[in-house]
Amino acid sequence: xxxxxxxxxxxxxxxxxxxxxxxxxxxxxxxxxxxxxxxxxxxxxxxxxxxxxxxxxxxxxxxxxxxxxxxxxxxxxxxxxxxxxxxxxxxxxxxxxxxxx
Amino acid sequence: xxxxxxxxxxxxxxxxxxxxxxxxxxxxxxxxxxxxxxxxxxxxxxxxxxxxxxxxxxxxxxxxxxxxxxxxxxxxxxxxxxxxxxxxxxxxxxxxxxxxxxxxxxxxxxxxxxxxxxxxxxxxxxxxxxxxxxxxxxxxxxxxxxxxxxxxxxxxxxxxxxxxxxxxxxxxxxxxxxxxxxxxxxxxxxxxxxxxxxxxxxxxxxxxxxxxxxxxxxxxxxxxxxxxxxxxxxxxxxxxxxx
Numbered sequence: 001x002x003x004x005x006x007x008x009x010x011x012x013x014x015x016x017x018x019x020x021x022x023x024x025x026x027x028x029x030x031x032x033x034x035x036x037x038x039x040x041x042x043x044x045x046x047x048x049x050x051x052x053x054x055x056x057x058x059x060x061x062x063x064x065x066x067x068x069x070x071x072x073x074x075x076x077x078x079x080x081x082x083x084x085x086x087x088x089x090x091x092x093x094x095x096x097x098x099x100x101x
Numbered sequence: 102x103x104x105x106x107x108x109x110x111x112x113x114x115x116x117x118x119x120x121x122x123x124x125x126x127x128x129x130x131x132x133x134x135x136x137x138x139x140x141x142x143x144x145x146x147x148x149x150x151x152x153x154x155x156x157x158x159x160x161x162x163x164x165x166x167x168x169x170x171x172x173x174x175x176x177x178x179x180x181x182x183x184x185x186x187x188x189x190x191x192x193x194x195x196x197x198x199x200x201x202x203x204x205x206x207x208x209x210x211x212x213x214x215x216x217x218x219x220x221x222x223x224x225x226x227x228x229x230x231x232x233x234x235x236x237x238x239x240x241x242x243x244x245x246x247x248x249x250x251x252x253x254x255x256x257x258x259x260x261x262x263x264x265x266x267x268x269x270x271x272x273x274x275x276x277x278x279x280x281x282x283x284x285x286x287x288x289x290x291x292x293x294x295x296x297x298x299x300x301x302x303x304x305x306x307x308x309x310x311x312x313x314x315x316x317x318x319x320x321x322x323x324x325x326x327x328x329x330x331x332x333x334x335x336x337x338x339x340x341x342x343x344x
Contacts, residue, residue, distance in 0.1 A: 026324055027324065027327060027328050027331060030277065030281070030324060030325070030328055031277075031328060031332070034273050034276055034277045034280070035269070035273050038269050038272045038273040038276055039265060039266055039269040039273070041272070042265055042268050042269045042272055043265050046265065046268075067261050067262055067265055068265050068269075070262050071262045071263070071265040071266035071269060072266075072269070074262060074266060075266050075269070
């Protein structure tokens, strides 16, 4: 009995194994895009709220956008750094580390 | 004949109910949510029934594979001694996965394309991380706003940035799932509308694309559930370990 949804074993291993590059890559790609946009939006919204509250018309939203963008970049940077760190660890298991790193 | 491609996201009550003046009418989304819960429950009861066999059945091996994979996530991001979060993470993954998958059946409804649903998940998770953080670390939890090893002169600059990046977490969780599901289903609706309005000798082209996009949406349904759970684990691990 074999159902229509049976995956071949190598394919299954590729999708499910811990260090799967396809799954990780797609996951990271979907994550980072929204991270940047949402952080900027949150910053702008906070700045806008501050503007309305303290009556400092253009300055709150300006600072908010800049801080929000910085926060987004920081999140992306951190994610990328952990990713690179993981990759180095994985490579370290199989091949000796290069001198130039 | 002009129908908006966003038309199928609209919700209208199908059973009118009210409890003490509060409108609790049932609509399509609620029925689909119940169906999703029922599917997860019944599938796992079926798996549970075959427990203890020497040769695992097909269902059992799929369930074991997925659960081991989720346990790996919990171990990696939260830590081996924090396995008590595993049931929560697994329940979240299977619920979102079954909601996304049900949405792909033509004529049904994608409840994860409503920002109310994804937002509720995200806010609940955010509140949970705050409670766990303050419960574990007390007032030291504010230290999460100060990354270690930054010069003192940068502190007034870093604190607003860290606050924004902390507050962006629930929003990005909610918006990612909502936007991906909505976008995919809108594309499907547009293509299908095209194939209905065009004459048949061109109309078969968009129709073929709907089939392909449906396959892509199947992958997106799985990946979005996976990302949602990964990030939940990551945020929980972040407040437990504090950087």
